[in-house]
Amino acid sequence: MLLVLFGWRQARADEPLLPRSLLANRGFTSGLIVGLCVFASFSGLMYVISLFFQLGLGYTPTETSLNLIPLTIGIMIGSGIANALILKLGRRLVLVGMLTTILGTGILLLFVLASGIQMIWWQNLIATSLIGVAAGICFNSVFNTALGNLKPEEAGSASGSLSAIQQIANGIGSALVTTIFIGTLASGSVTAMTTTLIVILAVAALCLLAVPLLPRAAVAIEE
Numbered sequence: 001m002l003l004v005l006f007g008w009r010q011a012r013a014d015e016p017l018l019p020r021s022l023l024a025n026r027g028f029t030s031g032l033i034v035g036l037c038v039f040a041s042f043s044g045l046m047y048v049i050s051l052f053f054q055l056g057l058g059y060t061p062t063e064t065s066l067n068l069i070p071l072t073i074g075i076m077i078g079s080g081i082a083n084a085l086i087l088k089l090g091r092r093l094v095l096v097g098m099l100t101t102i103l104g105t106g107i108l109l110l111f112v113l114a115s116g117i118q119m120i121w122w123q124n125l126i127a128t129s130l131i132g133v134a135a136g137i138c139f140n141s142v143f144n145t146a147l148g149n150l151k152p153e154e155a156g157s158a159s160g161s162l163s164a165i166q167q168i169a170n171g172i173g174s175a176l177v178t179t180i181f182i183g184t185l186a187s188g189s190v191t192a193m194t195t196t197l198i199v200i201l202a203v204a205a206l207c208l209l210a211v212p213l214l215p216r217a218a219v220a221i222e223e
Contacts, residue, residue: 022157025149027145036172040172045177052192070129073129074132074136077136079137094214098211100133101134102201113190146215180195180199
């Protein structure tokens with residue numbers, strides 16, 4: 001809602017913060033919205049996974065950290081994939097990232113439903129690794145694709161806008177997704193985790209539908 005209001009205001013201001021051509025660019029605005037949803041979802045999901053490990057599975061903080069190592073390694077692998085393929089695949093790489101997100105989140109949901117608080121290390125390993133790879137691909141492809149069809153003089157304002165959206169999304173995700181988890185925790189950690197994962201899957205599905213609106217090509221990822 002705030003993003004819509006900001007766009008409405010910028011379209012009518014005498015001296016807008018952003019060039020009006022940016023907000024009129026369907027690919028860029030789609031990238032803003034998809035990026036907001038992606039970064040918010042992942043920032044909240046990663047925090048909720050750590051909460052579930054401790055409140056549901058009974059892990060200590062140290063055990064939780066160790067079980068999150070595959071997620072971190074997955075992010076590194078996903079980032080490498082994105083760096084290598086972003087120019088070749090463009091928005092198709094965003095599609096790959098979103099499909100991997102749905103796959104990893106879906107597998108984690110199945111493990112939670114099947115094993116509950118009896119989940120064991122290899123289940124965590126598979127799910128968190130896939131989620132990490134998905135995060136690495138999405139983090140390094142969504143915004144670079146959003147910049148794909150902009151004019152050179154628009155690049156500075158666009159990059160600043162995307163950085164701001166990322167920071168806003170991280171705050172929204174940490175607050176909103178964890179609120180969903182904590183709000184349903186009274187029904188049990190399994191119910192709370194199941195509800196949260198279903199919400200993440202729904203957001204990922206919506207982002208998937210928005211991928212065709214992104215520019216076909218992408219700019220290179222800066223080292």
